[in-house]
Amino acid sequence: MAYDEFLAERIRGVLNRKKLHFLEKKMMGGLCYMVDDKMCVGVVKNELMARIGPEAYKKALTIKGSKLMNFTGRPMKGFVFVQPEALDMQDDLEYWIELSLAFNPIARSSKKKK
Numbered sequence: 001m002a003y004d005e006f007l008a009e010r011i012r013g014v015l016n017r018k019k020l021h022f023l024e025k026k027m028m029g030g031l032c033y034m035v036d037d038k039m040c041v042g043v044v045k046n047e048l049m050a051r052i053g054p055e056a057y058k059k060a061l062t063i064k065g066s067k068l069m070n071f072t073g074r075p076m077k078g079f080v081f082v083q084p085e086a087l088d089m090q091d092d093l094e095y096w097i098e099l100s101l102a103f104n105p106i107a108r109s110s111k112k113k114k
Contacts (some may be wrong), residue, residue: 003030004046007087011041011048014097028071038107041100048082050096053103061101078103 007035008024008031015022015033017019023034029045042049052060057078059064065086069079 005030008043014094031104035104038048040104041097046095050100051079051098054078056099
């Protein structure tokens with residue numbers, strides 16, 4: 001499945017400017033950015049996927065352009081999709097990345113597959 005390469009490059013740029021070590025991993029039909037071996041942000045089709053945690057989740061859903069992350073008919077609490085029109089400004093993209101990075105230290109790592 002294709003994902004927005006320009007959005008991926010913008011995310012990469014923000015993470016590089018912050019001098020963070022991250023890995024890019026193709027998953028969930030898009031590209032995910034792993035920070036400290038945990039899913040942090042990503043691109044699915046043309047939307048930003050942000051792992052922001054349960055504390056920021058309710059407030060985030062009130063922000064124009066954000067919506068539930070729902071792959072299977074069941075929303076994933078603590079994750080949101082942000083639509084492209086809500087990411088036009090660099091400050092908006094950085095807001096969502098910062099929110100995701102703030103949650104990252106307390107996020108649980110997924111179980112390693114053997």
